[in-house]
Amino acid sequence: MTETLVLLSLPFLAALAAALHARLSAPIGIGATALNAAAAVLIAGGVLREGPATTAIGGWSSPLGIPLVVDGLAVVMLLMTAFVGLGVAVHAMGRSPMDAGPARLAQTRRWFWPLWLMTLGAMNALFLSGDLFNLYVAFEILGLTAVGLTALSGSRSATAAAFDYLIAGLVGSLMVLLGIAIAYAAVGQVDLDIIPSLVATMQGRIALALIVAGLAIKGALFPLHFWMPAAHSSAVPSASALLSALVVKTALYVLLRVSLEGGADAAPLRALLGAAGAGAMFWGGWNALRAERLKLLVAHSTVAQIGLIAVAIGVAGDGMLWKAAVLLILSHALAKAAMFLAAGRIAEELGHDRISGLNREDLRPGAAEFAFAIAAISLVGLPPTAGFIGKWILMEGLIDDGAWLWVGLILIGTVLSAAYLARVVSRCLRGGPHVAPGARRPEWRSGDAAALGLATGALALGLASSIPVALLELTPA
Amino acid sequence: MNELLPLAILATSLGIAPVILAMPDHWSRCRTWVNLTAAAIKVALVAWISIAVANGGEFSVSLTIAPGLTLALQADALAVLFLALSAVLWFLTTIYAVGYLEGGTDRSRFFGFFSLCVASTVGIAMAANLFTFLVFFELLTLATWPLVVHRGSAEAHRAGRVYLTYTLGGGLALTLGTVWLYSLAGDVPFMPRGVLGELPQTHPLALSVIFALLIAGVGVKAALVPLHGWLPISMVAPAPVSALLHAVAVVKAGAFGIMRVVYDVYGVETVQVLGLAAPLAALAAFTILWGSIRALTQDDLKKRLAYSTVSQVSYITLGVALISPVAAIGGLAHLIHQGIMKITLFLAAGNFAEGRGVKNIRAMNGLGRMMPGATLAFTVGSLGMIGIPPLAGFVSKWYLGAGALDANLPAVIALLAGSSLLNAAYFLPILYRVWFLQPEEELPEKRRIGWMLAVPPAATATLVLVAGLLANAPFSPLGWTRFIVSLEYL
Numbered sequence: 001m002t003e004t005l006v007l008l009s010l011p012f013l014a015a016l017a018a019a020l021h022a023r024l025s026a027p028i029g030i031g032a033t034a035l036n037a038a039a040a041v042l043i044a045g046g047v048l049r050e051g052p053a054t055t056a057i058g059g060w061s062s063p064l065g066i067p068l069v070v071d072g073l074a075v076v077m078l079l080m081t082a083f084v085g086l087g088v089a090v091h092a093m094g095r096s097p098m099d100a101g102p103a104r105l106a107q108t109r110r111w112f113w114p115l116w117l118m119t120l121g122a123m124n125a126l127f128l129s130g131d132l133f134n135l136y137v138a139f140e141i142l143g144l145t146a147v148g149l150t151a152l153s154g155s156r157s158a159t160a161a162a163f164d165y166l167i168a169g170l171v172g173s174l175m176v177l178l179g180i181a182i183a184y185a186a187v188g189q190v191d192l193d194i195i196p197s198l199v200a201t202m203q204g205r206i207a208l209a210l211i212v213a214g215l216a217i218k219g220a221l222f223p224l225h226f227w228m229p230a231a232h233s234s235a236v237p238s239a240s241a242l243l244s245a246l247v248v249k250t251a252l253y254v255l256l257r258v259s260l261e262g263g264a265d266a267a268p269l270r271a272l273l274g275a276a277g278a279g280a281m282f283w284g285g286w287n288a289l290r291a292e293r294l295k296l297l298v299a300h301s302t303v304a305q306i307g308l309i310a311v312a313i314g315v316a317g318d319g320m321l322w323k324a325a326v327l328l329i330l331s332h333a334l335a336k337a338a339m340f341l342a343a344g345r346i347a348e349e350l351g352h353d354r355i356s357g358l359n360r361e362d363l364r365p366g367a368a369e370f371a372f373a374i375a376a377i378s379l380v381g382l383p384p385t386a387g388f389i390g391k392w393i394l395m396e397g398l399i400d401d402g403a404w405l406w407v408g409l410i411l412i413g414t415v416l417s418a419a420y421l422a423r424v425v426s427r428c429l430r431g432g433p434h435v436a437p438g439a440r441r442p443e444w445r446s447g448d449a450a451a452l453g454l455a456t457g458a459l460a461l462g463l464a465s466s467i468p469v470a471l472l473e474l475t476p477a
Numbered sequence: 478m479n480e481l482l483p484l485a486i487l488a489t490s491l492g493i494a495p496v497i498l499a500m501p502d503h504w505s506r507c508r509t510w511v512n513l514t515a516a517a518i519k520v521a522l523v524a525w526i527s528i529a530v531a532n533g534g535e536f537s538v539s540l541t542i543a544p545g546l547t548l549a550l551q552a553d554a555l556a557v558l559f560l561a562l563s564a565v566l567w568f569l570t571t572i573y574a575v576g577y578l579e580g581g582t583d584r585s586r587f588f589g590f591f592s593l594c595v596a597s598t599v600g601i602a603m604a605a606n607l608f609t610f611l612v613f614f615e616l617l618t619l620a621t622w623p624l625v626v627h628r629g630s631a632e633a634h635r636a637g638r639v640y641l642t643y644t645l646g647g648g649l650a651l652t653l654g655t656v657w658l659y660s661l662a663g664d665v666p667f668m669p670r671g672v673l674g675e676l677p678q679t680h681p682l683a684l685s686v687i688f689a690l691l692i693a694g695v696g697v698k699a700a701l702v703p704l705h706g707w708l709p710i711s712m713v714a715p716a717p718v719s720a721l722l723h724a725v726a727v728v729k730a731g732a733f734g735i736m737r738v739v740y741d742v743y744g745v746e747t748v749q750v751l752g753l754a755a756p757l758a759a760l761a762a763f764t765i766l767w768g769s770i771r772a773l774t775q776d777d778l779k780k781r782l783a784y785s786t787v788s789q790v791s792y793i794t795l796g797v798a799l800i801s802p803v804a805a806i807g808g809l810a811h812l813i814h815q816g817i818m819k820i821t822l823f824l825a826a827g828n829f830a831e832g833r834g835v836k837n838i839r840a841m842n843g844l845g846r847m848m849p850g851a852t853l854a855f856t857v858g859s860l861g862m863i864g865i866p867p868l869a870g871f872v873s874k875w876y877l878g879a880g881a882l883d884a885n886l887p888a889v890i891a892l893l894a895g896s897s898l899l900n901a902a903y904f905l906p907i908l909y910r911v912w913f914l915q916p917e918e919e920l921p922e923k924r925r926i927g928w929m930l931a932v933p934p935a936a937t938a939t940l941v942l943v944a945g946l947l948a949n950a951p952f953s954p955l956g957w958t959r960f961i962v963s964l965e966y967l
Binding site: 384393465 | 498540541542543544546548611612615616619622623626629634637638641645648649652653656657659660
């Protein structure tokens with residue numbers, strides 16, 4: 001219980017402190033992020049020992065009180081947020097690579113920490129929420145801090161992208177809010193477990209449709225992803241990493257909850273998710289193949305990967321399959337954070353991020369490019385990464401069900417992702433006499449350590465998949 | 478100890494790969510010591526485990542990844558065969574590569590991935606189930622890519638792209654086949670005589686398709702026609718890479734995979750019942766002829782050797798597919814014999830290129846007098862490939878022929894004879910040139926061949942001779958394969 005309260009209050013208090021004491025913001029930010037990770041580990045230990053728990057804040061039960069649900073799925077998401085956040089924080093601690101002048105740089109460093117800590121707090125609240133209204137509140141906070149993170153660099157393109165993101169996010173929020181209001185009118189409750197009863201009535205179905213559509217906008221699910229590539233590719237690297245690895249996952253998480261709670265009745269929702277996901281895999285993959293800038297390629301790859309996750313949620317019935325979706329969420333979080341941080345370091349060393357110019361002759365490949373390559377292996381889903389284990393469980397389940405169409409789609413998506421990532425990785429393998437003799441190596445920075453650590457994490461998580469799977473077993477479905 | 482030994486064997490190459498990758502390029506002495514010490518320890522450990530396995534010792538270790546999925550290593554007789562090949566040849570090739578790349582660039586990257594590549598073959602050798610095999614098989618693909626593009630030229634990158642397209646495509650087929658089989662059968666451990674139980678009766682069609690997927694997946698690396706296109710193109714890689722790719726790592730991993738699928742997943746009986754042996758044998762036979770015919774017309778020495786590999790590796794597949802214990806002995810023994818013969822040829826070819834700048838066959842006149850050691854090694858390798866007694870190649874061909882009679886397929890004898898004639902037709906002219914023709918112009922010495930370049934081909938050429946002469950000794954490759962075959966067929 002104490003740890004839960006730490007997760008809910010510490011980030012917000014730390015955000016306030018970091019905003020008030022600009023010069024101490026980095027130590028405060030790192031400290032709070034580390035403490036948050038420790039609390040998340042303690043909670044995970046508790047759930048493994050004692051099973052899932054529901055607590056009501058202040059002892060008020062539903063419908064008056066605020067229920068907090070701590071089950072396996074919530075814990076896995078908390079852990080993901082905590083550790084990916086820690087990696088990004090290590091990156092941000094060092095001298096940040098910014099394409100802005102010194103005045104803007106100071107501005108960026110000043111506001112990164114409060115915004116990140118608010119984001120962290122909102123995500124914790126979201127994963128612990130047991131009812132729709134709390135989810136909505138957490139989404140609102142998250143939407144605003146995410147826009148702030150996008151605009152952090154202050155560049156013109158980032159500001160424009162942040163504005164689009166703000167509008168899209170608001171529309172999504174409004175749809176979710178409207179859906180919740182209709183649901184409340186229909187059932188008189190906003191707990192997550194009302195979803196089966198929503199499916200029964202016309203009014204309830206409209207409510208559900210609105211909620212899902214709002215989530216699809218926030219989660220950048222094809223074809224509602226229009227705002228996302230620009231936002232993710234124009235932000236500063238640490239912000240891109242947070243947005244792409246974590247923030248969009250919140251919407252996917254809620255979609256997964258809705259699908260799990262809805263049981264067999266959620267079939268139309270699942271079909272919709274599957275179809276949108278398949279479209280996303282191709283659209284994102286195609287655009288990543290054609291992208292000319294590295295960060296844009298990585299952002300389009302997020303569109304495709306979200307598609308894969310949506311397919312996994314869509315085809316998941318009961319049993320192992322939804323766990324495959326969670327493994328894919330985890331692996332994408334680690335690998336994509338690593339990839340954005342690595343892309344940031346590469347761009348910093350090169351002075352640009354055009355893919356065609358990656359094989360510059362006077363610069364040897366460095367740790368960041370190695371991290372990018374490892375992250376790419378995980379995103380393609382090659383063994384022994386977590387991405388591979390997720391795809392394996394997914395495909396085994398699909399073959400069991402005879403769903404060969406989906407198997408084929410996933411294989412094609414895999415080929416596409418290998419093709420667009422090889423564009424980058426092959427250029428990281430430059431060498432031999434084709435690199436100038438005096439070529440320098442990039443200097444070592446904390447950003448390299450963060451990218452390498454996160455990428456290695458994606459690799460190691462594959463070997464340790466039994467841990468998240470064991471936690472996920474402890475989710476009442 | 479029974480858990481630690483397989484892990485230790487894996488760690489001697491998997492563990493040092495990141496260490497070497499992280500070293501600055503100019504630490505060459507330190508890197509060489511780390512590398513050679515690890516390689517020597519691996520040889521010692523593999524010798525230890527071989528003796529223990531021969532005496533009935535069992536070694537296995539496993540890690541559960543997810544429900545129903547385990548990463549498991551074991552050292553059975555078949556694993557030891559491949560382990561011994563990779564450990565010994567890794568040691569020799571590392572010495573050679575240190576000499577070959579002296580003063581070159583990106584050596585830490587090279588030796589790091591070189592170690593990773595051997596770690597993958599060791600994992601492939603000791604994989605105790607199909608899932609583990611798949612994991613290391615894909616790791617091998619990734620670990621060899623940087624080696625293929627090592628030279629960094631546009632041509633090297635093009636070769637790397639072709640290599641990756643073929644092998645990742647194969648990997649996809651293998652993955653699909655493996656997942657499908659897991660979905661039907663649950664965990665698929667490797668056991669002599671197969672693990673499919675009643676499935677061949679209930680799901681014959683699915684099993685046949687899965688077999689095709691698995692064989693296509695491993696067949697890319699084994700260079701089965703028409704999946705062999707990457708092999709001649711990746712000859713742009715440095716000589717030690719070509720040597721290792723051909724003799725140990727990539728093509729052998731493919732051939733070894735075919736063995737595992739036929740013997741330890743399906744079992745020879747099931748393969749026969751499902752009618753899958755004949756198509757596989759036909760494919761192998763076609764590959765043997767096609768590779769030899771294409772080799773005839775190559776002027777680039779490494780390309781000729783590459784097509785020769787395409788042909789020779791399919792002897793192994795043929796030995797497996799003939800479904801006769803005698804042929805199986807020949808095929809399995811050829812896994813080792815072809816390895817030591819082909820590495821000799823490639824190391825010698827590397828010395829020709831480094832020492833006198835000779836890369837094409839028409840420039841090889843009179844090399845015998847200029848570089849007698851390398852030429853002698855090359856000669857032993859070629860004669861072995863043709864199948865001249867008492868060299869190693871003769872032993873495997875003899876058993877394959879006897880196996881063909883045993884399987885009642887005399888046509889295979891004609892195939893073997895024809896292939897041997899073709900081998901002679903593309904090797905003997907080279908031998909004639911190097912020993913009996915005068916060079917058109919005096920070739921200047923480009924670089925002195927130090928002991929690091931001279932000893933490894935001499936050592937492997939000696940192995941070719943010894944493996945043939947002492948074929949009947951219990952610890953010869955032939956003796957060991959008899960031991961394996963007795964497990965699969967009795």
